[in-house]
Amino acid sequence: xxxxxxxxxxxxxxxxxxxxxxxxxxxxxxxxxxxxxxxxxxxxxxxxxxxxxxxxxxxxxxxxxxxxxxxxxxxxxxxxxxxxxxxxxxxxxxxxxxxxxxxxxxxxxxxxxxxxxxxxxxxxxxxxxxxxxxxxxxxxxxxxxxxxxxxxxxxxxxxxxxxxxxxxxxxxxxxxxxxx
Numbered sequence: 001x002x003x004x005x006x007x008x009x010x011x012x013x014x015x016x017x018x019x020x021x022x023x024x025x026x027x028x029x030x031x032x033x034x035x036x037x038x039x040x041x042x043x044x045x046x047x048x049x050x051x052x053x054x055x056x057x058x059x060x061x062x063x064x065x066x067x068x069x070x071x072x073x074x075x076x077x078x079x080x081x082x083x084x085x086x087x088x089x090x091x092x093x094x095x096x097x098x099x100x101x102x103x104x105x106x107x108x109x110x111x112x113x114x115x116x117x118x119x120x121x122x123x124x125x126x127x128x129x130x131x132x133x134x135x136x137x138x139x140x141x142x143x144x145x146x147x148x149x150x151x152x153x154x155x156x157x158x159x160x161x162x163x164x165x166x167x168x169x170x171x172x173x174x175x176x177x178x179x180x
Contacts, residue, residue, distance in 0.1 A: 003032055003050065003052075003090065003094065003095070003098065004090065004094050005088070006031050006032065006088030006089050006090030006094075007031075007088060007089045007090070008086060008087070008088055009027075009029075009031070009087045009088060009089055010023070010085065010086075010087040011084070011085065011086050011087070012084075012085055013038075013082055013083065013084050013085070014082060014083055014085055015081060015082045015083075016081075016116070017035065017077070017078075017081070017083070017111075017115040017116060018112075018115075018116040018118055018121065019085075020033045020035070020051070020085055020087065021051075021058070021111055021112050021115065021116065021121060021125070022121060023087065024051075024053045024056050024058075024087070025056040025057070025121075025124065025125060025128060026056070027056060028055050028056045029053045029055075029056050029087070029089065030053060030054050030055060030089065030090065030091075030092050030095070031052070031053060031087070031088045031089040031090040031095070032050050032051060032052045032053065032087075032088050032090060032095070033050065033051045033053070033085060033086070033087050033088075034048050034049075034050050034085070034086040034087075034088070035048060035049045035050070035051070035077055035083040035084070035085055036048045036049075036083060036084045036086075037080035037081060037082075037083055038080070038081065038082045038083070038084075047063075047064055047065040048063070048064050049061065049062070049063045049064075049073060049074075049076060049077035050062050050063075050073075051074075051077070051111055052095050052098055052099055054092060054095065054099065055128070056125075056128060057108050057125055057128055057129045057130075057133070058106055058108060058110070058111040058112075058125065059095070059099045059105060059106070059108075060095075060098050060099045060101065060104040060105050060106060061073040061074050061077070061104060061106050061111065062098070062104055063076040063077060069101065069103045069104040070103055070104055070105060070106055071106060071110060071114070073104070074106060074110065074111055074114040074115060075114065077115060078114055078115050108125045108126050108128075108129035108133060108134065109122035109123065109125050109126040109129075110122075111125075112125055
């Protein structure tokens, strides 16, 4: 996933990603943070995490090595540090392809929770997020939780299999097809 080069706002080495998230929120940043772990600096590897923002609120994340998006990318970013930070302003339209990718999207407070453990920052970020984003993320998470719960229930799955088998046999009989 490539983003065009934005306008560099800040570049430095830092230990805590909290500085990045707080800075983006305070600036109402529309753009992205590129975080390269220290090992990349020493080994000349091309390994970086990217978090995009709209009006200071995180929207999407990806990591180049391994190729990870969304919450998985945040986990990869969290696993290394200190970081070389590049904070860039970028037009909303240039961010759109990445931010509209369902796999790359992250709930507004998740980066603060995963990367810093700062619940106050996570709540501040959620408060700043547009209400339709909060509703969408809650809806997607509740839908995912319902699917996971369903898949964990062996009895329900077996009941559906039995019903489907009975229905198939009934249809086969109705259409005079052999049943094996």
